[in-house]
Amino acid sequence: MWMMKQVILTILFCLPYFCISQHVDVLKYNDQYERYRKSRYFDYVHEDFDSANLTWVADLRVEFDTVLRGMIGESYKELKEKANQFGANGFKVNASNIYKSGKDKYIEISVYWIRMENRNENLELFKDNKVYLFGFLGYHQDIDGYDVEIQDESFIMRALTYREYSYPPKTDVTLALGSKIRGTEISFKMEERMFPKFFYFNMIKGSFKNAWIDEYSLSFGTFLTQILEKD
Numbered sequence: 001m002w003m004m005k006q007v008i009l010t011i012l013f014c015l016p017y018f019c020i021s022q023h024v025d026v027l028k029y030n031d032q033y034e035r036y037r038k039s040r041y042f043d044y045v046h047e048d049f050d051s052a053n054l055t056w057v058a059d060l061r062v063e064f065d066t067v068l069r070g071m072i073g074e075s076y077k078e079l080k081e082k083a084n085q086f087g088a089n090g091f092k093v094n095a096s097n098i099y100k101s102g103k104d105k106y107i108e109i110s111v112y113w114i115r116m117e118n119r120n121e122n123l124e125l126f127k128d129n130k131v132y133l134f135g136f137l138g139y140h141q142d143i144d145g146y147d148v149e150i151q152d153e154s155f156i157m158r159a160l161t162y163r164e165y166s167y168p169p170k171t172d173v174t175l176a177l178g179s180k181i182r183g184t185e186i187s188f189k190m191e192e193r194m195f196p197k198f199f200y201f202n203m204i205k206g207s208f209k210n211a212w213i214d215e216y217s218l219s220f221g222t223f224l225t226q227i228l229e230k231d
Contacts, residue, residue, distance in 0.1 A: 003202040009034045013029060022062055022071065022074065022075050022078060023062070023078075024060055024082045025060070025063070026058055026060060026082070027058075027059040027060065027061050028058060028059040029058045029059075030055075030057050030058060033056075033086075033087070033113070035086060036087060037087060038087060040055070041089040041090075042083060042084065042089065042090070042091060043090045043114065043119065043122060043123065044091060044126075044218070044223060045090045045092050045114070046125035048125050049121070049122045050118075050121075053118040053121070053122075054090065054110055054112045054114060055112060056111075057083070057113055057179060058083070058088065058110070058111050059094070059108065059109070059111075060079055060108070060109050060110075061106055061107070061108045062078055062079055062102060062106065063200065064105050064106075065102075065104070065140055066105075067098055067138050067139055067160065068138050068139070069136070069137065069138040070138070072138070072224070072227075073220075074179070076223060077153075077218060079091070079111075085110065087113060088112055088113055089119075090122070091111045091112065092110050093108070093223065093226035093227060096227040098160070099160070099229070110133075110207075123218070126196060126218060126222070127194060127195055127196075129166055129190055129191075130166050130195060130197075131156065131164070131165040131167065131173065131174075131196065131197050131198040131199070132163065132165075132197065132224075133148060133150065133163045133199050133201075134201075135159045136159040136160070137159075137200075138159065138160070139160070144156055145157045147178055147179070148175070148176065148201065149175070149176040150165065150175045150176075151165075157201060158231060160228055160229065161229050161230065162224060162230055162231065164211065164225075165228070167190045168190065169190050170190060170191075171189070171190040171192055172187060172189050172190075173187065173190060175187075175188075175199060177203065177211050177212075178211045181187060182203075182211060183203075184211045184212055186213050193194055195218060196221065197215060198215055198216040198217075198220070198222075199213055199216075200216060201213055202214070224228055
């Protein structure tokens with residue numbers, strides 16, 4: 001009886017992970033590519049970066065059945081790990097559909113080796129003074145989205161969407177989440193040739209202030225702009 005109880009508890013504990021599992025397939029691989037080392041970077045390749053400084057390594061596809069919290073981030077992590085195993089340190093999104101009904105949602109990317117002497121050249125191309133805001137990365141059962149305000153523009157930041165803004169240098173930008181009592185806000189100044197900012201939001205139910213605003217990395221934020229709908 002005790003053993004049966006332990007088995008049931010183990011199944012119940014693991015069930016959410018089985019339900020949101022994903023897997024990465026290798027669609028094509030460059031067998032002429034000689035890997036020098038396992039890479040640790042995973043930079044998005046800017047569309048204006050000179051392709052002569054790229055070596056294509058492989059095409060990868062991640063598939064999953066449902067978009068729950070953590071699924072997109074976990075899929076990105078799996079893609080990065082597979083790419084790094086092949087020695088790739090850069091990538092581009094080729095195709096995706098995370099909104100289709102039922103199973104077989106997917107993201108396809110190409111991964112590349114960027115010569116290290118050219119890495120900063122690619123990163124510098126992203127300096128565009130843009131500000132991106134992201135909704136909840138999963139379908140939320142209780143709310144349509146977060147109450148967000150940027151520069152006196154108020155709106156609902158819907159799940160699985162993003163918004164894009166651009167401000168001139170020296171502009172003081174204020175970004176707020178939720179009410180003045182239970183929400184939070186941050187302020188920052190736009191700078192000349194600034195890397196884009198990728199903000200996301202979190203709120204937790206409770207009687208105290210449980211709201212915060214944080215930033216995604218350059219690569220993950222750019223990745224999201226390629227797979228999410230623009231609001």
